[in-house]
Amino acid sequence: MSIDPELTAKTRNRYNRIAGLYDISEAPIERLLYAPWRKRLWAGVKGPEVLEIGVGTGKNMRYYPDGVNVTAIDLSEGMLSRARRLAKTLGLDVDLRQMDAQKLDFPADSFDTVVATFVFCSVPDPVIGLKELGRVCKPDGEIRLIEHMRARSEALGVLMDAANPLVVRTMGPNINRRTVENVTKAGLEIERVEDLSVQGIFKLIIAKPADH
Numbered sequence: 001m002s003i004d005p006e007l008t009a010k011t012r013n014r015y016n017r018i019a020g021l022y023d024i025s026e027a028p029i030e031r032l033l034y035a036p037w038r039k040r041l042w043a044g045v046k047g048p049e050v051l052e053i054g055v056g057t058g059k060n061m062r063y064y065p066d067g068v069n070v071t072a073i074d075l076s077e078g079m080l081s082r083a084r085r086l087a088k089t090l091g092l093d094v095d096l097r098q099m100d101a102q103k104l105d106f107p108a109d110s111f112d113t114v115v116a117t118f119v120f121c122s123v124p125d126p127v128i129g130l131k132e133l134g135r136v137c138k139p140d141g142e143i144r145l146i147e148h149m150r151a152r153s154e155a156l157g158v159l160m161d162a163a164n165p166l167v168v169r170t171m172g173p174n175i176n177r178r179t180v181e182n183v184t185k186a187g188l189e190i191e192r193v194e195d196l197s198v199q200g201i202f203k204l205i206i207a208k209p210a211d212h
């Protein structure tokens, strides 16, 4: 298993391109669905050291708990510059860095909680990325994800497979990833998986890092 530099550059360029439109295009679904899910996810976050993967434009920042030190990374400088602006507006001291989730520049066992929301649909090799989350998370820490993935029903799944190439080209994310399976493939130990929507398309996944 190795990182594909071309696909990684393509992903970065795609998010740089859509960064300016990201918040507006997501506004309706953000209000309707994502905001309450984010609130729930972050309510269970324990510090003191927290890592957010794929921070994007900083949509989780409003839910960061008090009293934790958040380091947040993203592949796209375009998304990060918006996150920097929002952190300033909210008066938050967040250590924002450009970095690839597939190759995290942190020593093992650095963080008490590692969080990602709607990220592993885009990371070029999700299993490599998820392994990295397990590496940098402390052995008694927790990995908390909200992700969308391939539908439970095979009929809908096949439609998602067919639509995926167009969605990736135009919007960035893959809509047919098998993220729960990828978490297991990465050697993480799943503690809890909760369906957040019909067909199990959106899920909350709580996992423990692999032994390391």
Ligand SMILES: C[S@@+](CC[C@H](N)C(=O)[O-])C[C@H]1O[C@@H](n2cnc3c(N)ncnc32)[C@H](O)[C@@H]1O
Binding pocket: 011, 012, 015, 053, 054, 055, 056, 057, 058, 059, 060, 073, 074, 075, 076, 079, 099, 100, 101, 102, 116, 117, 118, 119, 122, 123, 124, 129, 173
């Ligand atoms: C759909 S957006 C989600 C942003 C944010 N987490 C949210 O909840 O709104 C996916 C984000 O993942 C980032 N991303 C994709 N691949 C990545 C990688 N390999 N390393 C770090 N970030 C990555 C993208 O740049 C983008 O900001």
